[in-house]
Amino acid sequence: MGKLKRFGVLAAAAVFASAVILPLAASATPMADAGAKPKPTIVLVHGAFAESASWNGVIARLQKKGYPVVAAANPLRSLEGDINYLRQVLAGIHGPIVLVGHSYGGAVISGAAAGNSQVKALAYIAAFAPEKGESALELSNKFPGSTLGPTLNSNPLGDGSNDLSIKPDKFRAQFAADVSRDEAALAAATQRPVRDVALTQKATEAAWHNLPSWFLIPTADKNIPLAAQQFMAERANARDVVEIRGASHSVAVSRPLETADLIIEAAKSVR
Template identity: 35%
Template sequence: MQSHPTPESTTAQRSRRRIAALGAAGLAVLTAAVSLTVPAEAGNTTKPTIVLVHGAWADSTSWDKVTRQLKDDGYSTVTPKLGLNSVAEDVAIVSTALNKISGRKVLVSHSYGGIVTAGASHGRTDVSAFVYAAALVPDEGDSIASLGADFTQSEAFGHLIFTGEPFASPAFIDPAFFHQYFAQDLSKRQAAVLNAAQLPLNFPIVGTPSGPVGWHNIPSWYAVSGEDRMIDPAEERWMAARVGATVVEFPTASHAGGITRLASRFTELIEHAVCSTRTG
């Protein structure tokens, strides 16, 4: 998802652009080097639980293809359903889910889910890896709006249907425009399934600053959706560079395409992350 522009100082904007340029150069190296080949398992063969956190204008069923493949490969999965009412509430939902799971966890997030996993992972020692799909990844103090301030804004924000006061209440993407902006690489039938599962995002979330985050010093992997119309792919690359993620590019993927149409490739990325962080 993306946001309305938020004013920043000229100095801050220039700094962000310099960092983005450096990040893009680094990502080119990472993208060329990474392989989705899953390493041979060694040492501790206990598999972590894969916790998959959905984004805005979606629900946990958006992960169905990925979870099916993970389960076929012997992994346990948990897919919390977010309320999308506030960042704090959603962080609490995921934190509660994590507390109920024993052993190691890998946190996987799509879109706004990255905001949630960043907060829910703070202070934990049982998260071994992060895997992102077209996800927003904040540092402390960042909001969805500030993350997107220097990047191209999504035209989907001109096609929101608010349930109350505009920009102060939960909103849906107009169903007539959902396919065009959220899932343009899927068939009409496939997009209609996702469209029907839309949950409204309480719009004040867009400006809510993140609290302390837990991704520092934990390895991460990031799948960039090259044809994303909700989050600027350049923003995705910048965020991935900032967290030091190993990056793969899905050049033709829409916002939803990386976890649906390309679910097999994204599942491989998750399993690569699991095996790369295996201990013992």
């Protein structure tokens, strides 16, 4: 298939770096060595039931390696609206970009990257990579294994749509089983609800057809079935696929070093 597929990674200590409050540095750019080619900006896009600080451990690693980082605040209102918002974020960045999406954020980066010559690579972290005409919900149901539905609270918004969130007492087992109880409780309290429209709206762009992609797949993901993630990575002809055995959907939190390493691999492909 023209791709390198690696199964498993070195075991990592479950260091939950998001307990440390890190600046999300939307505008700070590390100084490049004199004469060195500037590094691409890495834009991180969280998914449903999360928020920007879920990337903190990854950000620390990327910044240590000298990469400028932006952790975008994904609105989680509608796929089209969220894509348009991310496009506005990208418009304020100069130079090459590596776009990274977690979960539903993968659908957002797949749309926002289309037609943007600054975006050079895509990284999907336990994420959706929909084809045109597919929705996140459709992909989640394409293969058995997701147990998300029964864990959700639904809050009517008065316009026929609903905000969805994970019940706090179900959050750790469903979303972050390999994260400490204290940190999972914090994540449950700070989760941002997703409007159901965002999960059912069909994609109109699929930038992974034209851009190189990298996939990180946690094998114990209870939100997006393992088979669905493997299917999307193979369909995209990913440059590299890393499966982290036993990791949960919150793999960027529980395994920030491996997550950052895959993103850095993608960034190093930018010439």
